[in-house]
Amino acid sequence: GGQLIYGGPLGRNSHKIVEYFEAIQGVPKIKDMYNPATWMLEVSSVAAEVRLGMDFAEYYKSSDLFRRSKALVNELSTPPAGSSDLFFATKYSQSTVGQFKSCLWKQWLTYWRSPDYNLVRYFFTLACALMIGTVFWRVGKHKESSTDLTLILGAMYASVIFVGINNCQTVQPVVAIERTVFYRERAAGMYAPLPYALAQILIEVPFVLFQTLYYSLIVYAMVAFPWKVEKFFWFVFVSFFSFLYFTYYGMMTVSITPNHQVASIFAAAFYGVFNLFSGFFIPKPKIPGWWIWYYWICPVAWTVYGLIVSQYRDIDDPIIVFGATQNFTVKGYIEHHYGFKPDFMGPVAAVLVAFTCFFAFIFAYCIRTLNFQSR
Structure with missing residues (x-):
């Protein structure tokens, strides 16, 4: 032989x-x-x-x-006289833009043909919206006391944290499978890591946007927040970027770990910390000084900040604060008790966008740099 x-x-x-x-x-x-x-x-x-x-x-x-x-x-x-070595001007057959378009189209087809991923998270989002809407039915109309505001804050906190964590967990196995395909196709010289990573990042935007819109409409209506264009826009804006950074956070954990099981454990390790420093369980003024730095780098804290300030920064109605020796308005109580400044929506919006971009950047960088192939 x-x-x-x-x-x-x-x-x-x-x-x-x-x-x-x-x-x-x-x-x-x-x-x-x-x-x-x-x-x-x-x-x-x-x-x-x-x-x-x-x-x-x-x-x-x-x-x-x-x-x-x-x-x-x-x-x-033996090469003939006057001939030159075979030479390609570029490493890939397509330009970077062409690679990105191909990868984006591939991701679109993959997501469109993945009902076990998209339909499941959409159904979960709908269930969460209806659950939160019925549990906190029309609490937005009641703001006579500090207890009412705490209940409203809880509704806002729950409205994002449930769906956000679900987005983080459900995206991990999808990205892990796609990464395996990426290793093979990159080795074949089909495309560079950056166009693939950008396509994986951008393909989530329309799906998360659709998820945010119907979720916000249901929750906003059932909780009975004021129907004003500016306030509804800010609610959608904060919810959208919160869902998106949770999704990118899940993608990031996959990119820095060998598989989605380890990524799930890694991501879950921070859920408790996110909750603790969100500003809901422990208001910002009551967080010890040596831990306040983590409040400022906690993405959920900025989400809660944006949701509550966007809805109540202009409410000057008096409010009953049990045990207080001075009178408060709704706006004044929010600033005094939670440390939420009424004129801080601009920085809040910028930070939410920054967190989203940061998690997406780490995902792209790790996809390009790290290789967890076992052979």
């Missing part, structure tokens, strides 16, 4: 190789309508060599066909 017994042209219907073997004395002729490949394997088997008392490999080496093939190889191995 492992020796060459024929190297040359096949010809039409393999007639060249058939003629070569039929010219050997003792080899039976091929039957009409017989498969040449099957016939060649039969007549060149070890049993046939024993019966004929010959070695097909040695026979080929002493044939004129071998000498002609050897001469042709030597001729083609």
Whole structure:
């Protein structure tokens, strides 16, 4: 085994190789309508060599066909005078934009054909919206006391954290599978890591936007927040970027870990910290000074900040604060008790966008840099 017994042209219907073997004395002729490949394997088997008392490999080496093939190889191995080495101006056949378009189209088809991912998260989002809407039914109309505001804050907090964590968890196996395909296609030179990562990042935007719109409409209406264009816009804006940074956070955890099981454990390790420093369980003014730095780098804290300020920064109605020695308005109580400044929506919006971009950047960088292939 492992020796060459024929190297040359096949010809039409393999007639060249058939003629070569039929010219050997003792080899039976091929039957009409017989498969040449099957016939060649039969007549060149070890049993046939024993019966004929010959070695097909040695026979080929002493044939004129071998000498002609050897001469042709030597001729083609020497480049002609004046020729230059084969050169490609770029590493990939497509430009970066072309690679990005191809990857984006591929991701679109993949997501469109993945109902087990998109329909499940949409159904979960709908269930969460209805659950939060019924649990906190029309609490937005009640703001007479600090208890009412705490209840409203809880509704806003729950409205984002449930869906956000679900987005983070459900995207991880999808990205892990896509990364395996990416390793193979990158090795084949189909595209660079950056266009792939950008396509993976951008394909989530329309799906998360649709998720945010119907979720916000349901929750906003059932909780009975004020129907004002500016306030509804800010609610959608904060919810959208919160859902998006949770999604990108899940993608990021996959990119820095070998598989989605480890990524899930890694991501879950921060859920509790996000909750603790969100400003809901422990208001910002009551967080110890040596831990306040984590409040400012906690993405959920900025989400809660944006949701509550966007809805109540202009409410000057008096509010009952149990145990307080001074009178408060809604706006004043929010600033005094939670540390939420009414005129801080601009920085809040910028930070939410920054967190989203940061998680997306880390995902793209790690996809480009890290390689968790086992072989």
